[in-house]
Amino acid sequence: MKNLILQEFEEHKEVAENTASKLSTLIEMLAKVCIDSIKNEKKIIFFGNGGSAADSQHLAAELVGRYKEERQGLPAIALTTDTSSLTAISNDYGYENVFSRQIEALARDGDVVIGISTSGTSKNILKGLKQAKDKKCITVLFTGKKDHNYDYVDMNLSVPSTNTPRIQEMHITMGQIICGLIEKSFIPDER
Numbered sequence: 001m002k003n004l005i006l007q008e009f010e011e012h013k014e015v016a017e018n019t020a021s022k023l024s025t026l027i028e029m030l031a032k033v034c035i036d037s038i039k040n041e042k043k044i045i046f047f048g049n050g051g052s053a054a055d056s057q058h059l060a061a062e063l064v065g066r067y068k069e070e071r072q073g074l075p076a077i078a079l080t081t082d083t084s085s086l087t088a089i090s091n092d093y094g095y096e097n098v099f100s101r102q103i104e105a106l107a108r109d110g111d112v113v114i115g116i117s118t119s120g121t122s123k124n125i126l127k128g129l130k131q132a133k134d135k136k137c138i139t140v141l142f143t144g145k146k147d148h149n150y151d152y153v154d155m156n157l158s159v160p161s162t163n164t165p166r167i168q169e170m171h172i173t174m175g176q177i178i179c180g181l182i183e184k185s186f187i188p189d190e191r
Contacts (some may be wrong), residue, residue, distance in 0.1 A: 001129045002102065005094070007063075007173055010112050010187055011163065011166055012134050012166060012169060014023055015159065015160070015161045015166040015167075015169070015170060016169075016170065016173065017063060017158060018160045018161070019026075019159050019170045019173075020148055020151040021075075022160050023158075023159070023174065024158055026064075026155060026157055027157070027174055027178060028162065029155065029191045030112075030140060030157070031153055031177075031178045031181035031182055032181050033112060033138055033155070033184055034178065035185045036110065036179075037110055037112045037138065038060055038074055038075060038112055038182070039125070040181050041075075041157075042059070042075070042108065042110040042111045042112070043075035043076060043077065043108075043111050043112075043130075043186070044063060044074075044075065044076040044077075044101065044111070044112045045076070045077055045078075045079060045106065045112070045114065045137075046059050046076065046077070046078045046079070046080075046114050046116065047059050047078065047079040047080055047099045047102075047113075047114075047115055047116070047125065047128055048080065048101060048116030048122075048124070048125065048142075049117070049122055049124070050113065051081035051118075052116035052117060052118065052168070052171065053078070054080075054144075055168070055171055055172050055175060056078040056079070056080050056114075056116060057078040057080055058172065058175070059076070059078075059114075059172075059175040059176070059179060060076040060077055060078040061178040061183065062075055062076075062175075062176065062183075063075075063076035063080075063179055066183070067179045067180050068180065068183065069183055069184075069187050069188045070187075071183060071187045071188065072186060074182065074183075074186060075078070077106070078082050079099050079102045079103070079128075084104075085102060086098055086151055089101045089102070090115055094129055095124060096123045096124045097124070097127060097129030098124050099115070099124050099125065099126045099127065099131075100124070100129075100131035101129070103128050103131045103132050103135065103137075104135070107131075107135045107137050108134070108135065108137075109135070109136040109137065109182060110138070110139045111132075111135075111137045111138070112137065112140065113128070113129065113132035113137045113138065113139050113140065114141075114142065115128055115129045115139075115140070115141040115142070116141075116142045116143075116171055117141065117142070117143050118143065118144050118164050118168060118171075119144065120144065120145070120148045120158070120168045121141035121143065121145070121146075121147045121148075125141075128151070128154045129141060129152055129153055131156075132152075133152035133153075136161075137171070137188070138154050138155075139152060139153050139154045139155070139157050140153070140154065140155045140156075140157065140170045141157065141158075142159075142165075142175070143152045143156065143157070143158050143159070144158065144159050144161055144162060144164070144167035145158060145159065145160050145161050145162050145167075146158065157174060159171065159174075171189075180191070
């Protein structure tokens with residue numbers, strides 16, 4: 001067991017170092033885009049399936065509540081929390097439309113819409129991002145190491161790994177770093 005534990009930590013460290021090297025500039029750019037969007041009275045929308053749904057909720061909560069510092073609540077929502085909408089849309093329109101329908105109703109021009117898909121192939125995530133692009137939102141995909149090219153995704157943060165647990169660890173790490181950078185821009189000056 002000890003060897004397996006150490007191996008897991010070693011893999012995590014390697015992927016974290018590669019992610020920092022490959023994506024730090026893109027993470028900074030996304031944080032700036034989110035800050036500008038919020039300052040222009042827009043919101044951040046997160047969505048994903050399974051563990052990525054939990055990450056969506058976690059990251060939205062970091063902005064609406066707080067990450068580390070006291071400051072105003074910031075406009076962010078996760079499309080994974082309203083069970084009545086999730087089940088009604090899935091029942092009436094099919095699960096592949098569960099996010100695109102919510103984006104149609106809730107997203108506005110200039111919002112930042114962040115889909116999280118470890119594989120980068122989840123149909124409902126991709127449909128949601130297409131819908132967001134049609135609504136003139138800024139579209140972002142958190143995914144893993146794949147050679148995907150989506151003309152409706154403005155920023156693709158592709159973790160340099162094919163190992164699902166490591167990809168998921170980097171998604172939440174990148175998300176929390178972005179939340180921290182956003183938060184710093186909204187801490188009152190009197191501090």
